Amino acid sequence: MQFFERLRGLLTSKGATLPEVGSLNPETLEEALILADAGPDLASELASDLRRALAKGLLSPGQERAFLREKLLAFFPKPAPAPAHRPEVILVVGVNGSGKTTTAAKLAAKVAASGGKPLLAACDTFRAAATEQLQLWAQRLGVEVVAQRAGADPGAVLYDALAAAQARNATHLIADTAGRLHTKDNLMRELAKLHKVAARAVPEAPHQVLLVVDATTGLNGLVQAREFREHAGVTGLVLTKLDGTAKGGVVLAIARELKLPVLWVGVGEQVEDLLLFDPEGFVDALLGEPQRG
Amino acid sequence: MLEAVSERLQSVLKKLRGEGHITERHLDEALGEIRRALLAADVALPVVKDFVARVREKALGQEVLTSLSPGQQITKIVHDELTRLLGGEAQPLRLKGFPAPIMLVGLQGTGKTTSAAKLALFIRQKLGKHVLLVPADTQRPAAREQLEQLGRQMGLPVLSTHGESSPEAIVRNALVEARRKGFEVVVVDTAGRLHVDEELMAELERVAEILQPSELFLVADAMTGQDAVRQAQAFGGRLKLTGVILTKLDGDARGGAALSVASITHVPVRFAGTGEKPGDFELFHPDRMASRILGMGDVLTLVEKA
């Protein structure tokens, strides 16, 4: 419920949600989906579906929303059950500035709050002060972090961190990685290498590879997801910066095409601003449903 | 997917090749494709609507040029209009005052800190001026450390802020220090903020009031989608922006946000960030960006071939 309440407040107060029941028609639907960054193709496809259903008399007035709700919900695959392996190894990946480091810290706090023992790995050895940023977070949270000097091999940092996680009985190892555009082959190969390092040290690691997508991202988000899934074995998404005016509709296109679940949403810069993703809440907030349960 | 859009646009335009002059029917078909191409490039919907209406008006009002086919003519109108909206001719940096203050603002993670350092390096190397970098982001963990490290890498001085906790105090101090030590330009990095964050937006206004920046840049990410309009409205509505820096153009985003931001703020895009390294920063070229948004390679060559 929390996600829904917050998301509803966040999304509906900002205009450009879908119109209220009655004025929901194929044209308004199409525009609203475009404004939410779902993309012109998906928007016109859904508008045509609605048009067709209306023409065939399949929908009585007022059922448009329920019809669309079902269609949109079907895009989101169910997340796989949390792996039982300890330590659970989580890689946090994504393009520059999307919110990886902040999300890694927030996740560590979640683990700690639920009684686990998180360990952070500062595998971004490239960006200026990336390690210091994660260390400051770790200090704030009272969580340990494994780091090396700037410019060190990210694989070596991860290797150390995996050993430390096992030695210290950490339940979760959360590795922050450097931002990279999916078009940079050498940097994408570096992620494949991190995979190998993890798999060698811990069976079936990494257990999760989270792609962090900024909600203000337009259609490039779909290309990002495609490439990161292919090269880094992404298992799920984190949608950040939903506390702004952007609606993050690109995850509709991503979830549908790539069958990737959205797991978390970031709604602020503080450690508590990470919520479990609730597809129903998200879709209802997009569709501006008048009431719910 | 994006390629397909531009191919469709090109094929519609090519079909018009044989026709004598621009008619309403040509236009409807071509403008429909242009609308799709712009939306697929992430240009914001209201901006697309305005743009398409303006192209229609221009195309219908325009004299038929005997040297160009209707397809060529529409392409040229679209390209020229895009280029104009994106900023037309490149403008030199305006450096007024001693020191001349430059301030960067924008949403979280767009590339302000990196661009501040790159811009300072550009000013040092290309204009030969003495520049002081000013870390006025007191919010994000290790933000000041980041600018300090970038300064060290580039051999540029960074104002030492010694745990100073207010951006206002930092920039006041920066102006005094710069005058005292003879820095001709100060480049001020600010914290990322959402345009809906009233408190932080008010803080920016106060900082700008103290600095009286001779250039005030909105830093926008080339991957931004429809939200670009709201960012542009909010930052542009409260601050006297003088330009936009568009970052992360080294990726494969079409960069339609450039058009959204420029047409809403009415200021040109001035610089492009093209990578994470100090030198990955250049003057922005509106005509190249127009081709990129349309996904048409070099549009003018296309006009010649059409």
Ligand SMILES: Nc1nc2c(ncn2[C@@H]2O[C@H](COP(=O)(O)OP(=O)(O)OP(=O)(O)O)[C@@H](O)[C@H]2O)c(=O)[nH]1
């Ligand atoms: N408003 C808001 N800001 C966020 C959120 N998540 C992250 N941020 C901010 O976004 C900016 C970038 O976040 P980082 O965590 O440094 O992003 P990153 O992906 O690690 O960046 P690089 O390592 O440089 O690629 C910071 O200013 C964060 O405070 C969010 O959910 N909401």
Ligand SMILES: Nc1nc2c(ncn2[C@@H]2O[C@H](COP(=O)(O)OP(=O)(O)OP(=O)(O)O)[C@@H](O)[C@H]2O)c(=O)[nH]1
């Ligand atoms: N590929 C690429 N990355 C860039 C570019 N400009 C900045 N970046 C990267 O984007 C990320 C965010 O850049 P920052 O300069 O930290 O962004 P910021 O706006 O200062 O972020 P906050 O202070 O957290 O709001 C970093 O990883 C930068 O290296 C660019 O032009 N291309």
Ligand SMILES: [Mg+2]
């Ligand atoms: Mg980071």
Ligand SMILES: [Mg+2]
């Ligand atoms: Mg910064």
